[in-house]
Amino acid sequence: MRFAAGMILVDASHSALNMLGIDETTPERTVTRVKKLRKGSLSYPYVSPQAWRYWWRKTLAEHFEWNLSPMFREEKQVFTAANPIEYPDDDVFGYMRAIKKGNVNITVTRMSPLKNSPLISLLPDRSSVTPDEGYASRHEGDPVPYTQEFYSTVLKGVFSLDLDFVGRFTIIDKAGFKNLLSKDEISKLPKSLSDVKSEYESILQKAREMNAQIDDREIFMPKEIRKKRASEVIKALRYIFGGAKQTQYLTDITPKFIILAMFDGGINPFVSDIVYEDRGEIRFDSEALISRILEFKEIINPRKLFIGKDKGFMRGWKDELEKVKDSLTENGVEVAVTTVGDAIVKFAEEIEAYYD
Amino acid sequence: MMRVKIKSWTASFRYPTFQSGYQPTLPVPPLSTIQGILSAARGEIVSFKEIPFVGYVFMSEGKGIDLERIYALGKTETDVMRREVLFDNTLYLYLPDEWKKYFKKPRFQLLLGRSSDIATVEKIENVELEERVNIPVGGTIVPVVSGLPGLVHALPVEFDYPTIPRRAKTVKPFTILPFPRNAAQRRRQTYSGKLLYDLEIDIGVWFYEGLHGEV
Numbered sequence: 358m359r360f361a362a363g364m365i366l367v368d369a370s371h372s373a374l375n376m377l378g379i380d381e382t383t384p385e386r387t388v389t390r391v392k393k394l395r396k397g398s399l400s401y402p403y404v405s406p407q408a409w410r411y412w413w414r415k416t417l418a419e420h421f422e423w424n425l426s427p428m429f430r431e432e433k434q435v436f437t438a439a440n441p442i443e444y445p446d447d448d449v450f451g452y453m454r455a456i457k458k459g460n461v462n463i464t465v466t467r468m469s470p471l472k473n474s475p476l477i478s479l480l481p482d483r484s485s486v487t488p489d490e491g492y493a494s495r496h497e498g499d500p501v502p503y504t505q506e507f508y509s510t511v512l513k514g515v516f517s518l519d520l521d522f523v524g525r526f527t528i529i530d531k532a533g534f535k536n537l538l539s540k541d542e543i544s545k546l547p548k549s550l551s552d553v554k555s556e557y558e559s560i561l562q563k564a565r566e567m568n569a570q571i572d573d574r575e576i577f578m579p580k581e582i583r584k585k586r587a588s589e590v591i592k593a594l595r596y597i598f599g600g601a602k603q604t605q606y607l608t609d610i611t612p613k614f615i616i617l618a619m620f621d622g623g624i625n626p627f628v629s630d631i632v633y634e635d636r637g638e639i640r641f642d643s644e645a646l647i648s649r650i651l652e653f654k655e656i657i658n659p660r661k662l663f664i665g666k667d668k669g670f671m672r673g674w675k676d677e678l679e680k681v682k683d684s685l686t687e688n689g690v691e692v693a694v695t696t697v698g699d700a701i702v703k704f705a706e707e708i709e710a711y712y713d
Numbered sequence: 714m715m716r717v718k719i720k721s722w723t724a725s726f727r728y729p730t731f732q733s734g735y736q737p738t739l740p741v742p743p744l745s746t747i748q749g750i751l752s753a754a755r756g757e758i759v760s761f762k763e764i765p766f767v768g769y770v771f772m773s774e775g776k777g778i779d780l781e782r783i784y785a786l787g788k789t790e791t792d793v794m795r796r797e798v799l800f801d802n803t804l805y806l807y808l809p810d811e812w813k814k815y816f817k818k819p820r821f822q823l824l825l826g827r828s829s830d831i832a833t834v835e836k837i838e839n840v841e842l843e844e845r846v847n848i849p850v851g852g853t854i855v856p857v858v859s860g861l862p863g864l865v866h867a868l869p870v871e872f873d874y875p876t877i878p879r880r881a882k883t884v885k886p887f888t889i890l891p892f893p894r895n896a897a898q899r900r901r902q903t904y905s906g907k908l909l910y911d912l913e914i915d916i917g918v919w920f921y922e923g924l925h926g927e928v
Contacts, residue, residue: 396774515831532876655817
């Protein structure tokens with residue numbers, strides 16, 4: 358087992374990347390709010406996890422020519438092709454395709470190897486959100502007033518990619534692990550499901566053409582394909598784009614700060630307060646990061662930590678990052694403190710090496 | 714016994730009676746979520762009948778509403794539904810010592826709910842809990858027979874996984890007790906019988922023993 362875990366910071370200096378819609382509680386009903394999580398008397402703007410995933414998937418198509426799984430409409434349902442052999446996004450982002458015809462249940466599900474949190478603001482709304490009063494007006498007629506919220510903050514997010522399950526498809530009778538139908542099931546499909554039968558036969562045929570290793574319970578894609586899919590998922594972070602209101606705010610959502618490492622266990626140690634707010638300032642806690650990494654020293658593999666920071670972002674963190682480097686190096690964990698792009702490229706190389 | 718402290722930014726626990734439209738979250742995880750976490754850590758489906766005892770305490774700092782686009786059955790167009798999520802959460806699990814190794818190196822990604830609710834193990838330590846009477850209990854669910862006042866709900870205990878989609882194997886009524894935040898709530902949730910008490914978190918922990926079908 359090996360997991361690529363990471364944390365990113367997005368510098369959302371003027372943004373409204375994910376909206377909640379019209380606030381029905383105001384009498385005018387003209388206020389459009391951003392999504393927020395409440396904690397005590399404070400609220401924190403955030404971006405839905407599925408929005409981040411959507412941007413990620415689109416970026417993979419745009420920059421890495423991923424052939425995205427098409428959407429099908431069948432029997433009043435919508436789902437993707439559920440074909441992880443041919444479509445890399447079905448492989449990495451998972452799917453559920455529920456088909457039941459007559460007494461035959463041929464539902465397939467795939468748990469997503471890539472998991473991600475929402476992107477959550479480090480600053481509470483009182484120091485980051487502004488209601489912007491606007492008027493929709495031309496020179497004729499009365500102007501129509503409206504209000505929309507936007508924020509100026511730094512968003513934090515974490516993700517975890519299960520490297521073992523990229524390009525590996527299980528055919529086990531367990532929810533999330535019945536990724537495809539077995540040869541046996543395909544051959545036993547009744548005539549009424551001949552279209553499903555031929556679809557699965559062609560999926561298997563495609564797998565053979567691609568030189569996948571096929572047995573009764575699992576299909577492994579060739580390591581070159583697994584390597585390519587897994588490393589491109591990480592590389593896409595360099596180019597990630599998306600979000601609402603880009604016309605008005607033009608927010609750059611590529612990470613301005615990133616921490617990356619691989620672990621032999623399904624935890625993400627960056628789900629903690631490594632970066633935190635202190636009286637309106639965003640601070641980096643080197644001690645927190647050092648102790649988190651040392652706690653997982655046994656399962657960090659290889660013993661390397663990649664930290665990328667945009668030069669212009671949080672200039673004051675330089676010394677803290679040096680502390681992390683010195684302290685962890687002393688403890689046998691190699692630390693690369695570099696630019697965001699370089700950290701991503703180097704980490705992607707480590708991921709590729711895992712499949713060799 | 715050992716106590717593992719798990720943290721997450723977000724968490725969500727499905728309210729079994731809500732099928733469509735608004736999807737609220739339970740304030741604390743049901744036992745089936747605990748089964749899921751244990752299974753993810755060990756890398757295979759765990760049944761409570763093989764665990765001599767388990768207890769848990771869950772705390773959440775806040776809440777929010779998310780909007781999610783869904784493809785509903787019977788409709789070709791998409792719908793937007795509102796989903797409640799818990800914010801900044803801590804889960805303490807009390808387990809036999811042999812569970813240490815699984816939480817040191819979980820086989821699958823630990824989640825407190827859905828795949829976006831990524832969690833981390835913050836601490837694994839040995840704890841000695843002392844037995845006490847008349848102490849508050851909360852951040853957990855307790856059997857209705859405990860007599861404690863609270864929201865009563867039929868909740869899944871274990872899921873059967875070989876069916877796709879998975880199906881609840883055991884469903885029992887429980888009283889849902891959020892972690893008490895003030896003195897009044899602590900008084901209300903005080904259990905008159907004997908309970909193991911966690912001094913550090915200042916809460917009584919409800920233990921389930923030989924749970925399978927016995928709750």
